[in-house]
Amino acid sequence: MPLILGTNSIKDTGFDVANSCRFDAGSSSYMSKSLGTGSTTNATISMWFKRGKLVQGDLYQMYDDGSNLFRIRLSATYIQLNVGASGADIVIKTTSRFFRDVSAWYHLVVAIDLSDSTAENKIKLYINGIRETSFSTNTNTTTTSGAWVGGSSDYTLNIGREPDNTDFFDGYMSEVVFIDGTTLDATSFGEFDEDSGIWKPIDVSGLTFGTNGFYLDFKDSANLGNDANGGTDFTESGLAAVDQSTDTCTNNFATLNPLIYESRNNTFAEGNLKITGGTADGWDNKYGVSTIAVSSGKWYLEAKATTMVTSQGVLGIIKTSQALSGSLRDIGTACIDSGGSISGGGGDFQTGLTSFANGDIAGIAFDADAGTVQFYRNGSTYGSQVTSIASDTYYFATNSYEQGAVMEFNFGSPPFAISSGNTDGNDYGNFEYAVPSGYYSLNTKNLAEYG
Numbered sequence: 001m002p003l004i005l006g007t008n009s010i011k012d013t014g015f016d017v018a019n020s021c022r023f024d025a026g027s028s029s030y031m032s033k034s035l036g037t038g039s040t041t042n043a044t045i046s047m048w049f050k051r052g053k054l055v056q057g058d059l060y061q062m063y064d065d066g067s068n069l070f071r072i073r074l075s076a077t078y079i080q081l082n083v084g085a086s087g088a089d090i091v092i093k094t095t096s097r098f099f100r101d102v103s104a105w106y107h108l109v110v111a112i113d114l115s116d117s118t119a120e121n122k123i124k125l126y127i128n129g130i131r132e133t134s135f136s137t138n139t140n141t142t143t144t145s146g147a148w149v150g151g152s153s154d155y156t157l158n159i160g161r162e163p164d165n166t167d168f169f170d171g172y173m174s175e176v177v178f179i180d181g182t183t184l185d186a187t188s189f190g191e192f193d194e195d196s197g198i199w200k201p202i203d204v205s206g207l208t209f210g211t212n213g214f215y216l217d218f219k220d221s222a223n224l225g226n227d228a229n230g231g232t233d234f235t236e237s238g239l240a241a242v243d244q245s246t247d248t249c250t251n252n253f254a255t256l257n258p259l260i261y262e263s264r265n266n267t268f269a270e271g272n273l274k275i276t277g278g279t280a281d282g283w284d285n286k287y288g289v290s291t292i293a294v295s296s297g298k299w300y301l302e303a304k305a306t307t308m309v310t311s312q313g314v315l316g317i318i319k320t321s322q323a324l325s326g327s328l329r330d331i332g333t334a335c336i337d338s339g340g341s342i343s344g345g346g347g348d349f350q351t352g353l354t355s356f357a358n359g360d361i362a363g364i365a366f367d368a369d370a371g372t373v374q375f376y377r378n379g380s381t382y383g384s385q386v387t388s389i390a391s392d393t394y395y396f397a398t399n400s401y402e403q404g405a406v407m408e409f410n411f412g413s414p415p416f417a418i419s420s421g422n423t424d425g426n427d428y429g430n431f432e433y434a435v436p437s438g439y440y441s442l443n444t445k446n447l448a449e450y451g
Helices: 444-450
Strands: 020-023 030-034 042-051 057-065 068-074 079-085 088-095 105-113 123-127 135-139 156-159 171-180 190-192 199-201 214-216 235-237 267-269 274-276 286-289 298-307 312-319 334-337 341-344 347-350 361-367 372-377 380-386 394-400 406-410
Touching (some): 042 057, 079 123, 088 123, 156 171, 298 312, 312 341, 334 372, 341 380, 347 380
Antiparallel strands (some): 020 171, 042 105, 057 068, 274 406, 286 394, 312 334, 341 347, 361 372
């Protein structure tokens, strides 16, 4: 199945998606709007999404009440389509395959044509350009019409939540499209890259959207629910301007990876860019490591020390082969210690530096080719350059021994407000402080050129 992964990249897709919207389940983030009368037979839904925490939540729901609805749901593992009519589940399609990759952007298309005489073809699901045909549960309907297709005055359309409970989507969405009255397949929204074979988006602005159709491009940070097709805007809840992201299906940014270290009650939030240390449990490690590891190139990122505790490895690099075998401070190749030192390999390289306080922003410039690291604190160099770093593959990482430590990472698409705004030499990223010359934010476009 072709994906856009952290380790795969397309330098120039021909069509670039500028923005996504970051939904945080812990903040109950969603959008909704009421509808007029739409088609009762034909519709198409298209959206790109990247998972955050692997929790159950609805991507999309056409909702009248608990007995009458259409929804696209993510569980911790699978995708499910569900149609309820008069209290009965008339459609249930649960994918056999799992979708757990938090580093990947997925493209999902649902094509509805209730006039089709074949029950299996009335609702089709496409993932990354390919029709999904294997389902662990596959209940089809023989119905020929339904208000849940295009909506009516009784229905509310929700993006990112299940109205009946607290199931909110966690992650990123981009290029969210609803076509009312027309059934399209995946090729109306994407194509396979001729060089890499990766499924990629195409421009959808020329499509006919229909009465209740809409297009969410998330380009207006002050109005993330803006319908770029010109229809009624969505009402946002639990979303703010900072939730506009440049992590998109055409330029995939690194995040933290909860799959590598989800134990010890860590909490990952804000699109896997915020990590909170879990229950205090002695010297066990609580890691946050990047979804993208590097072995070449020059890379820059920032991390906000939102809440500091003692014995904390604020920010550093660690070999992928060692990431779970000990603390960042003890075996990491180089890291900033919260108490004011630069540590690595069980020892201190430099001591007597200024301790990190709540709100400080750490920075790291890692030259994997030359084998050097320069740390920063609030835009100024922090200690002298660490040299003689062995050639290997490294994660960017943070970890703590204590409960309550909070770090917020900025690989170029920050989860916190930036007061200045600086980009790298390719004009990617949004950083609080100037990016050192020749260093780049960690995303797939830069990886294609420099990684």
